[in-house]
Amino acid sequence: MTHPIIGWEKETPVPENYYFNAYLNARNGRLHFEDLDLAQLFLGDGPDQGLGRTLPSPLEIIYLPVIRHRIDQMRHIFADVIAEVGYDGRFHYTYASKANAAEEVIRTTLGAGTHHEMSSTVDIDIAQHMIRRGLLTPDRMIICNGFKPAGSDYAANILRLKRDHDQLIPVIEDLSEISPLLESGLSFDVGLRQKSYGHNTTEAEIEAANSRFGLNLEALWKAADYIAAAPNLNLVLYHYMVGSQITNGDEFLSYLKPGIELYARLRQHTPTLRIFDFGGGMPVPMTLNFEFDYYGFVRQLLTTMQDVCGRYNVPVPDIMGEFGRYTTSEHGAHLFKIITAKENQSKYPWYIMDGSIMSSFPDSWALSEHFIVLPLTNLDKPFQRVQLGGITCDSDDVYPPKPSHSPLYLPVDTDNLYIGFFSIGAYQEMLGGVRGSKHCVLPEANELIVDREGENGRYKFQLLAGQSAGDVLRNLGYHI
Numbered sequence: 001m002t003h004p005i006i007g008w009e010k011e012t013p014v015p016e017n018y019y020f021n022a023y024l025n026a027r028n029g030r031l032h033f034e035d036l037d038l039a040q041l042f043l044g045d046g047p048d049q050g051l052g053r054t055l056p057s058p059l060e061i062i063y064l065p066v067i068r069h070r071i072d073q074m075r076h077i078f079a080d081v082i083a084e085v086g087y088d089g090r091f092h093y094t095y096a097s098k099a100n101a102a103e104e105v106i107r108t109t110l111g112a113g114t115h116h117e118m119s120s121t122v123d124i125d126i127a128q129h130m131i132r133r134g135l136l137t138p139d140r141m142i143i144c145n146g147f148k149p150a151g152s153d154y155a156a157n158i159l160r161l162k163r164d165h166d167q168l169i170p171v172i173e174d175l176s177e178i179s180p181l182l183e184s185g186l187s188f189d190v191g192l193r194q195k196s197y198g199h200n201t202t203e204a205e206i207e208a209a210n211s212r213f214g215l216n217l218e219a220l221w222k223a224a225d226y227i228a229a230a231p232n233l234n235l236v237l238y239h240y241m242v243g244s245q246i247t248n249g250d251e252f253l254s255y256l257k258p259g260i261e262l263y264a265r266l267r268q269h270t271p272t273l274r275i276f277d278f279g280g281g282m283p284v285p286m287t288l289n290f291e292f293d294y295y296g297f298v299r300q301l302l303t304t305m306q307d308v309c310g311r312y313n314v315p316v317p318d319i320m321g322e323f324g325r326y327t328t329s330e331h332g333a334h335l336f337k338i339i340t341a342k343e344n345q346s347k348y349p350w351y352i353m354d355g356s357i358m359s360s361f362p363d364s365w366a367l368s369e370h371f372i373v374l375p376l377t378n379l380d381k382p383f384q385r386v387q388l389g390g391i392t393c394d395s396d397d398v399y400p401p402k403p404s405h406s407p408l409y410l411p412v413d414t415d416n417l418y419i420g421f422f423s424i425g426a427y428q429e430m431l432g433g434v435r436g437s438k439h440c441v442l443p444e445a446n447e448l449i450v451d452r453e454g455e456n457g458r459y460k461f462q463l464l465a466g467q468s469a470g471d472v473l474r475n476l477g478y479h480i
């Protein structure tokens with residue numbers, strides 16, 4: 001495999017009107033996010049884009065229209081393939097809120113009509129808030145994943161939420177999670193999660209898989225029997241998730257196939273079963289040489305489902321995906337200024353930026369994850385290979401990640417040079433923490449929420465203030 005392409009890989013300037021991907025393009029030597037001139041937000045030159053002021057660097061961008069595009073795109077693909085192969089079941093787009101639980105994100109996914117997936121107790125409060133605001137409507141399914149043993153706050157709060165919202169489906173991870181539902185006396189549709197993470201093709205491999213998630217086969221059948229015997233529980237969903245950001249469609253499907261067989265067997269045992277939930281894993285472009293045939297994958301998924309269900313003589317299920325990264329990766333960008341270029345006989349010059357790579361994008365140093373990095377200015381000037389350094393004192397606060405072979409090129413001219421990290425909207429902020437105090441006591445940046453009036457309409461902005469030095473100090477117990 002070639003290395004992940006994380007930016008411009010040439011010394012020559014970027015051509016005018018060059019598209020790096022579906023939403024990042026070069027115009028007049030400046031990077032645009034769709035039609036938004038990102039550098040203008042700092043420099044204030046050129047026509048005002050609706051913000052009416054300039055902002056200091058660093059700056060987080062939350063570009064909401066991309067979330068809606070992604071949801072629409074996947075819905076269209078499923079609708080087309082369902083019609084093409086004559087699939088007798090429906091598709092349920094569900095947003096996995098663990099990828100990004102920010103209010104503007106949940107407001108946008110629910111506004112686009114998605115179902116909602118959650119994983120822990122505070123998620124219940126978010127859901128109740130959204131129900132009160134009329135955004136989480138009674139027709140939406142709420143899928144409760146995550147550990148919820150008897151006696152836990154989450155188990156108790158699921159019962160509370162059920163009283164407000166009927167279409168609630170707790171997914172059983174462990175046999176101990178059944179009793180609170182059983183004893184509540186409330187009528188519940190429930191799901192069962194199979195222990196399935198990774199590539200397990202045989203039942204013996206599934207049994208031996210080393211994962212803390214889900215039920216092994218013996219527990220799965222036991223749970224199905226308990227539920228069948230319970231007067232108030234109704235098994236409707238089977239959950240079989242195999243991983244995250246799986247970029248090879250054939251591999252993704254081969255991982256899922258044993259789960260499809262198990263679904264069909266469970267359906268023979270429990271006729272109320274009607275949803276196959278493949279969880280997360282749907283990949284999204286996080287670099288510039290990403291390729292994934294979404295149509296091909298969905299076609300294979302649905303036709304395999306038809307074949308297997310035909311063999312077991314059971315009806316095909318509705319298909320649910322819990323899309324976390326796919327929904328939110330691309331809506332997030334984080335912009336910085338290059339404050340100095342340092343030539344100290346290192347392999348490549350160090351460009352030092354006014355923020356932290358480590359605490360803004362924890363997966364870059366923890367998992368050597370790649371993100372897209374492009375300049376916002378000087379795209380029409382020569383480039384050189386460089387290394388990026390964050391402003392903390394930490395030797396791991398660098399990009400590309402240390403084991404990476406991906407070259408990073410940025411403009412030689414560092415005068416007013418701003419850069420952006422892109423496709424960072426899933427997990428990074430939640431892992432790095434929102435508010436609180438961060439590595440080397442760096443305050444959190446301002447956040448600019450960007451939306452449009454209509455598909456290509458005028459930009460609308462909402463600014464969320466970052467942290468002051470006083471905020472950081474108070475968090476650490478200094479009452480100065």
Ligand SMILES: Cc1ncc(COP(=O)(O)O)c(C=O)c1O
Pocket residue numbers: 096098099117145241243244245279280281282322323324325326
């Ligand atoms: C149960 C469950 N569903 C969905 C997801 C979302 O996965 P992804 O971000 O790959 O879509 C996760 C992620 O860990 C998960 O644990």
